[in-house]
Amino acid sequence: MQSSVGNCKQVQGQDVIYLAICDRGNIPVKIKLNPAGKITAIFLAKHQQTFEQAVSSFKTLEGDVSLLVMEGKMQRAGIRADDPMAVGSxxxxxxxxxxxxxxxxxxxxxxxxxxxxxxxxxxxxxxxxxxxxxxxxxxxxxxxxxxxxxxxxxxxxxxxxxxxxxxxxxxxxxxxxxxxxxxxxxxxxxxxxxxxxxxxxxxxxxxxxxxxxxxxxxxxxxxxxNNPKIALDIEWTFTVRELCSLIEDVADLPLMSYNPGIADPKSWAKVSFKGGSDAGVLNFTTLLQSKSGQSYCVSTTWNHNMPVSETKLANLYKGVIDTLLQ
Missing domain, CATH: 3.40.710.10 (DD-peptidase/beta-lactamase superfamily)
Structure with missing residues (x-):
C-alpha cells in the first residue's frame, strides 16, 4: 500500500472511524473493539486521492511523461501537454x-x-x-x-x-x-x-x-x-493536447465507445477511448461525459528507453479519472 499512497503522517477521527492522511492519498480506517476496549480488527478501505495528488503521481514515472486533463474547454491540469511524444496506435x-x-x-x-x-x-x-x-x-x-x-x-x-x-x-x-x-x-x-x-x-x-x-x-x-526494439523515432508523434482535440472531433461516432479502455463506463454517461502501445511507448486518451453533462478529456503519454509498465500507468491514469467523479 505504501507504494500507492506513500508515507502516512497523520490520523484524524474518533471512536472507531478514522482517516489516515498520506502523501498521495487518504485511507479510510475503521477499527473493531472487543468489550474490553482493545482493538480486534482493522479495516482499510480503498485509498482516496485528491485531484492534485492524482496528477502529481505522474511525476514519479521515469522517462518522458505528458498529461492533459481538460474540463470542457478549461485546462484542469497539464504536464508537458504541448511536448510531442511517440504515441503508438x-x-x-x-x-x-x-x-x-x-x-x-x-x-x-x-x-x-x-x-x-x-x-x-x-x-x-x-x-x-x-x-x-x-x-x-x-x-x-x-x-x-x-x-x-x-x-x-x-x-x-x-x-x-x-x-x-x-x-x-x-x-x-x-x-x-x-x-x-x-x-x-x-x-x-x-x-x-x-x-x-x-x-x-x-x-x-x-x-x-x-x-x-x-x-x-x-x-x-x-x-x-521476443525482444522488441525501442525506436521512438520510427513512430507516430503527437502532443496530448492534439490527441484531445482529435478525440473530441470523433467522439460522436458510436464506434468510439465499443472499447471504453480504463474508465468504468457505468460511472459515466459516455466514454470514448483510444490507446497506443509499443516498446517504450504508452498512451491513453479518453473523452468522458458525466451523467450531469460535463465533458472531460484525459490524455497521457509515457516514453522511455526501457520497457514501460502498462499496469503502472493505467493505475495512475484511473486515479485521475476517478477523482473527476468526486
Whole structure:
C-alpha cells in the first residue's frame, strides 16, 4: 500500500472511524473493539486521492511523461501537454478524423465495400492480418476494428483509402506518414542498414525508401515478439493536447465507445477511448461525459528507453479519472 499512497503522517477521527492522511492519498480506517476496549480488527478501505495528488503521481514515472486533463474547454491540469511524444496506435484518431471528414463531404460512405489487399497485411494487434486478400469489408467495419481492436491491417487499408497526404494535414510532424506495415518493415532485423538511411534522410528521400520497402515481404514476427526494439523515432508523434482535440472531433461516432479502455463506463454517461502501445511507448486518451453533462478529456503519454509498465500507468491514469467523479 505504501507504494500507492506513500508515507502516512497523520490520523484524524474518533471512536472507531478514522482517516489516515498520506502523501498521495487518504485511507479510510475503521477499527473493531472487543468489550474490553482493545482493538480486534482493522479495516482499510480503498485509498482516496485528491485531484492534485492524482496528477502529481505522474511525476514519479521515469522517462518522458505528458498529461492533459481538460474540463470542457478549461485546462484542469497539464504536464508537458504541448511536448510531442511517440504515441503508438493513438495516431489512429487522426485516420478516423480524416475518414469522418471525407464521409461528410460525400467522398466515402460507411457502407462502401473495400477489398483487402496483400500489401496492406500487417502484424497484430487485430484480426484482419489472418484474412485472405480479396476479403470484402465495409468502411464501417474497418473503422470499428481500427478503434476497438486497434487492428493494424484495417488501419493501413483505411490510410490507403483516404490518402496519406490527407492524414498528414492533422499530423504535421509525421511526414511521410507511416503505415503500420512500413514501421514493422523498417524495424525488421534484415533492414538495419535501410533503417539507418531512413533516419538520416529528408522527407522526399524517406518517401522513396518507403516505396522501396513496399515491395518487400513482412519481416519475421519474432523480431517484435521476443525482444522488441525501442525506436521512438520510427513512430507516430503527437502532443496530448492534439490527441484531445482529435478525440473530441470523433467522439460522436458510436464506434468510439465499443472499447471504453480504463474508465468504468457505468460511472459515466459516455466514454470514448483510444490507446497506443509499443516498446517504450504508452498512451491513453479518453473523452468522458458525466451523467450531469460535463465533458472531460484525459490524455497521457509515457516514453522511455526501457520497457514501460502498462499496469503502472493505467493505475495512475484511473486515479485521475476517478477523482473527476468526486
Amino acid at each position: 493513438a495516431f489512429k484518431l487522426a485516420v478516423l478524423k480524416v475518414l469522418k471528414n471525407q464521409i461528410a463531404e460525400g467522398k466515402v460512405t460507411w457502407g462502401q465495400v473495400v477489398a483487402l489487399q496483400a500489401k496492406q497485411q500487417s502484424f497484430p494487434t487485430g484480426i484482419l492480418q489472418d484474412w485472405s486478400a480479396g476479403s470484402l469489408l465495409t468502411v464501417q467495419t474497418l473503422a470499428s476494428l481500427m478503434i476497438s481492436l486497434s487492428d493494424n491491417t484495417a488501419t493501413d487499408t483505411l490510410i490507403d483509402l483516404v490518402g496519406k497526404k490527407e492524414v498528414e494535414r492533422f499530423a504535421p510532424r509525421n511526414r511521410p506518414f507511416l503505415k503500420t506495415r512500413e514501421v514493422f518493415t523498417l524495424r525488421g532485423s534484415k533492414n538495419t542498414e535501410l533503417l539507418k538511411k531512413y533516419r538520416l534522410a529528408n522527407t522526399s528521400d524517406r518517401s522513396r525508401i518507403l516505396e522501396e520497402i513496399s515491395q518487400q515481404e513482412l519481416p519475421d514476427i519474432s523480431d517484435f515478439v
